Amino acid sequence: MIHNNLSSQRKHSLGFVVFLGLLLILIAQLDFSLSITLGLGLAIGFTLQKSRFCFVSAFRDPILTGMTELSRAVIILLALSIIGFALVEWWFRAQQIFFKPYVFPLGVHTLVGGSLFGIGMVIAGGCVTGVLMRIGEGFAMQMVAFIGLLLGAFTGKQTQYIWKNFFGEWNSVFLPDFLGWFPTLALELALLFFLWKMLKWWQVRQLNK
Amino acid sequence: MRYTIEIWGEMCPIPLIKTQKKLKNMQIGDVLVLETEHSCTSRGIVVWAQQNKYEIVETEIANGIWHLELTKTHD
Numbered sequence: 001m002i003h004n005n006l007s008s009q010r011k012h013s014l015g016f017v018v019f020l021g022l023l024l025i026l027i028a029q030l031d032f033s034l035s036i037t038l039g040l041g042l043a044i045g046f047t048l049q050k051s052r053f054c055f056v057s058a059f060r061d062p063i064l065t066g067m068t069e070l071s072r073a074v075i076i077l078l079a080l081s082i083i084g085f086a087l088v089e090w091w092f093r094a095q096q097i098f099f100k101p102y103v104f105p106l107g108v109h110t111l112v113g114g115s116l117f118g119i120g121m122v123i124a125g126g127c128v129t130g131v132l133m134r135i136g137e138g139f140a141m142q143m144v145a146f147i148g149l150l151l152g153a154f155t156g157k158q159t160q161y162i163w164k165n166f167f168g169e170w171n172s173v174f175l176p177d178f179l180g181w182f183p184t185l186a187l188e189l190a191l192l193f194f195l196w197k198m199l200k201w202w203q204v205r206q207l208n209k
Numbered sequence: 210m211r212y213t214i215e216i217w218g219e220m221c222p223i224p225l226i227k228t229q230k231k232l233k234n235m236q237i238g239d240v241l242v243l244e245t246e247h248s249c250t251s252r253g254i255v256v257w258a259q260q261n262k263y264e265i266v267e268t269e270i271a272n273g274i275w276h277l278e279l280t281k282t283h284d
Contacts (some may be wrong), residue, residue, distance in 0.1 A: 009272050054249040057221060061253065064222050069256050125220030130249070137273035139246055141218060207260055 048133050055127040059118065066206025068199040075196050082188050086181065105172040109163035113156065124148065210235070213242045221250040228254055228279070232263075235281050243277040244270075251275035 020042065028035040047053075058070040085101075092099040121127045124145035126134055131149060134142040175184045214231050216224040224245060231241060245251050251267060254277060258265040264280035 013272070049248070052248040052252045054221075054252075057249055057253060060222065065225055065253070065257060067253065067257055067260065069260075125247075125249075134248065137246070137248060139218075139273070141220070203260070 045133065045136070048129055049137065054130050056121050056125065056130060060122050062199065062202060066203060068203040071199050072196055075192050075199070079189055079192050082185065082192075086185055090181070101174065103172045103174045105169040107164065107169040108167040113163075117152075120148070120152070210239045211242055212239060216243055216245050216250070218246070219250070220247055221253045224250045225253050225257055228257075232279075232281055237281055237283060239281050241277075241279040241281070243279065244274065245277070246274050248273065248275070251277060254279070 024035045024039055027038060053073070054070060055074065058074040061067045061069075062071050089099060089101065121130075124131065124142070126142055126145060128149060131142045131145050135146060175187075179187065212231060212235060214224075214227055216227060219227075224243065224247070228241065228243065235241065243254065255265055255267050258279055262282065264282050266278045268276045270276045
């Protein structure tokens with residue numbers, strides 16, 4: 001027999017919403033932009049929890065279970081962000097506002113760090129957003145993962161210069177500088193579409209096995 | 210027959226792999242009942258079951274707790 005306890009939790013949810021509303025108003029008295037940041041953070045967290053989006057699953061499931069639903073969702077997310085950021089950049093240029101895109105140099109340590117993070121997130125069962133979201137949901141194991149996450153992030157940040165000097169870095173590449181805006185956009189979207197098709201094919205193949 | 214497997218506190222993909230193993234030993238028409246507090250696990254099993262054309266009913270019985278009933282409709 002299924003016991004539905006959602007309705008009994010409704011008053012707690014309502015109380016929490018009132019508390020958050022008051023907190024937002026309180027912070028807005030001090031600094032309006034801070035309350036907007038908090039509000040946006042809450043909105044993103046809410047969306048993440050309700051959509052049950054999981055980056056780990058997107059990278060792990062195609063190999064482990066053959067499901068590529070979430071991997072394709074990540075590709076759609078990337079495509080949307082690329083278009084969004086292109087629009088933002090275009091608008092900033094039209095308004096003559098200086099806009100510095102986040103372009104970082106790449107080195108061997110970037111690849112090593114990425115692989116380490118990839119292995120860690122599969123074992124811990126969550127990426128950064130996933131871990132935070134599931135702590136909020138009450139999945140206690142992720143609190144241990146969160147401690148590991150903090151330790152790793154701080155040591156990584158503090159020792160970054162050592163790795164930089166040790167491995168060296170290649171110059172950062174900002175594709176629009178070489179190809180121009182529209183060819184870059186077209187190339188990136190075409191690549192993503194190709195990946196999407198590949199993943200679709202992979203899932204059909206795995207299911208028929 | 211109704212079966213259950215213990216997957217509390219386990220993260221995906223372990224529950225999904227356990228489900229796949231359990232399903233192999235079940236007869237057609239049997240129901241597998243699962244409860245999890247891991248959001249991604251529940252979603253993963255539902256998507257997997259739908260893709261494999263199994264019958265699945267997912268209910269969020271409390272905030273952050275999901276109850277799944279999976280019927281083995283074919284081999």
